[in-house]
Amino acid sequence: MIILGIETSCDDTGIAVIRAQGKKNPKIEILSNLLSSQIKIHQKYGGVYPFLAKREHQKNLPVLFEKIAKRFKFLDKPKKVDLIAVTIGPGLDPCLWVGVNFAKKLAKELHTSLVPVNHIEAHIVSGLLKRIRNNSKFSILNSGHDIFPAVCLVVSGGHTQLILVKKIGKYKILGETRDDAAGECFDKIGRMLGLGYPGGPAIEKEALKFKPESSRFKISLPRPMMNQKNYDFSFSGLKTAALYTYKKEKSRIKASKEYIKAMAAEVQQAVIDVLISKTIKAAKEFKAKTIMLGGGVVANKELRTQFRKKIKKELLNVKYLIPQKKYCTDNALMVAVTGYLKWIERGKRGWKKIKVNANLKI
Numbered sequence: 127m128i129i130l131g132i133e134t135s136c137d138d139t140g141i142a143v144i145r146a147q148g149k150k151n152p153k154i155e156i157l158s159n160l161l162s163s164q165i166k167i168h169q170k171y172g173g174v175y176p177f178l179a180k181r182e183h184q185k186n187l188p189v190l191f192e193k194i195a196k197r198f199k200f201l202d203k204p205k206k207v208d209l210i211a212v213t214i215g216p217g218l219d220p221c222l223w224v225g226v227n228f229a230k231k232l233a234k235e236l237h238t239s240l241v242p243v244n245h246i247e248a249h250i251v252s253g254l255l256k257r258i259r260n261n262s263k264f265s266i267l268n269s270g271h272d273i274f275p276a277v278c279l280v281v282s283g284g285h286t287q288l289i290l291v292k293k294i295g296k297y298k299i300l301g302e303t304r305d306d307a308a309g310e311c312f313d314k315i316g317r318m319l320g321l322g323y324p325g326g327p328a329i330e331k332e333a334l335k336f337k338p339e340s341s342r343f344k345i346s347l348p349r350p351m352m353n354q355k356n357y358d359f360s361f362s363g364l365k366t367a368a369l370y371t372y373k374k375e376k377s378r379i380k381a382s383k384e385y386i387k388a389m390a391a392e393v394q395q396a397v398i399d400v401l402i403s404k405t406i407k408a409a410k411e412f413k414a415k416t417i418m419l420g421g422g423v424v425a426n427k428e429l430r431t432q433f434r435k436k437i438k439k440e441l442l443n444v445k446y447l448i449p450q451k452k453y454c455t456d457n458a459l460m461v462a463v464t465g466y467l468k469w470i471e472r473g474k475r476g477w478k479k480i481k482v483n484a485n486l487k488i
Contacts, residue, residue, distance in 0.1 A: 131144070134217075138456040139186040140458030158198075164182050179220070191228075211465020214481065215486030216245055241465040241468050252454070277405060277416075279417070284309070285303075287302040306360075306365060312329050333391040406441065416447055417444055419433065420448075425454040
């Protein structure tokens with residue numbers, strides 16, 4: 127089957143084409159994966175401006191499709207596309223509608239079916255992309271012996287959730303953020319420190335420069351809700367603590383470059399400590415065979431490294447699945463693959479009934 131994936135949930139416009147075969151052990155061949163980022167456009171706002179993002183999707187989506195259509199001659203051979211998968215939520219409502227309306231139009235023109243994809247589920251599936259692409263012999267559609275049940279941490283600018291994955295298509299939310307998502311916290315603190323947008327990569331960059339043994343700054347920030355018995359998160363308090371600590375230091379002396387590095391390192395470590403602690407605790411309680419990570423924040427090198435070390439130390443027999451960095455952020459490849467899995471599970475759907483749900487739950 128040839129599947130076309132479309133992603134417009136926030137500020138990344140993506141189109142991907144895959145060839146997929148097999149139901150019990152799906153084999154995926156990546157034919158094309160195009161992405162147009164809007165980071166530079168939104169930087170002056172310090173975050174994503176929804177209607178500006180919508181305009182950029184409207185401009186970029188036809189351009190990306192034209193590149194793919196010329197390469198694969200989709201318009202010359204309409205029946206060549208077997209399935210179109212499109213993100214319907216969660217995300218920014220104006221942006222989601224651009225993708226869905228474009229997908230509906232294509233489905234009609236290409237005489238093919240349309241499958242709605244949950245953005246969070248696509249991030250869960252992204253942890254399997256490497257294994258699927260390498261044609262590993264395992265089943266991802268049942269509660270099989272090598273992966274499930276799994277505990278998946280999805281952490282991005284808009285979401286921080288711990289999800290029990292019994293199998294692909296069967297999920298239970300164990301906990302989620304009560305206020306700011308981890309990525310949102312990074313963005314706000316990054317802006318406060320004058321590091322720009324997006325805050326996550328900027329904070330990571332400064333934290334890498336910090337040398338604790340030679341620094342005169344010893345900053346200590348809270349780890350919100352880390353020791354509570356539930357699996358919920360809260361990063362608003364961390365943001366506020368960082369703000370007050372920063373203002374206090376700034377009132378005494380000009381916040382030096384060294385202080386910015388120290389604050390970035392402490393903020394990053396505080397977030398990592400909370401995420402790891404909650405995830406490891408959930409994996410133990412639910413006897414998970416695998417810990418999976420997904421979402422843009424998962425591209426953070428320190429987070430990935432510390433997770434690996436902690437799992438190796440405390441959960442010897444638990445597998446650790448994370449996407450390659452390029453598949454952590456929003457992309458159409460994960461949408462296309464998820465669309466194929468949904469087709470296996472439920473069959474084809476009519477394109478006319480698909481609607482956007484900006485607050486869609488897993």
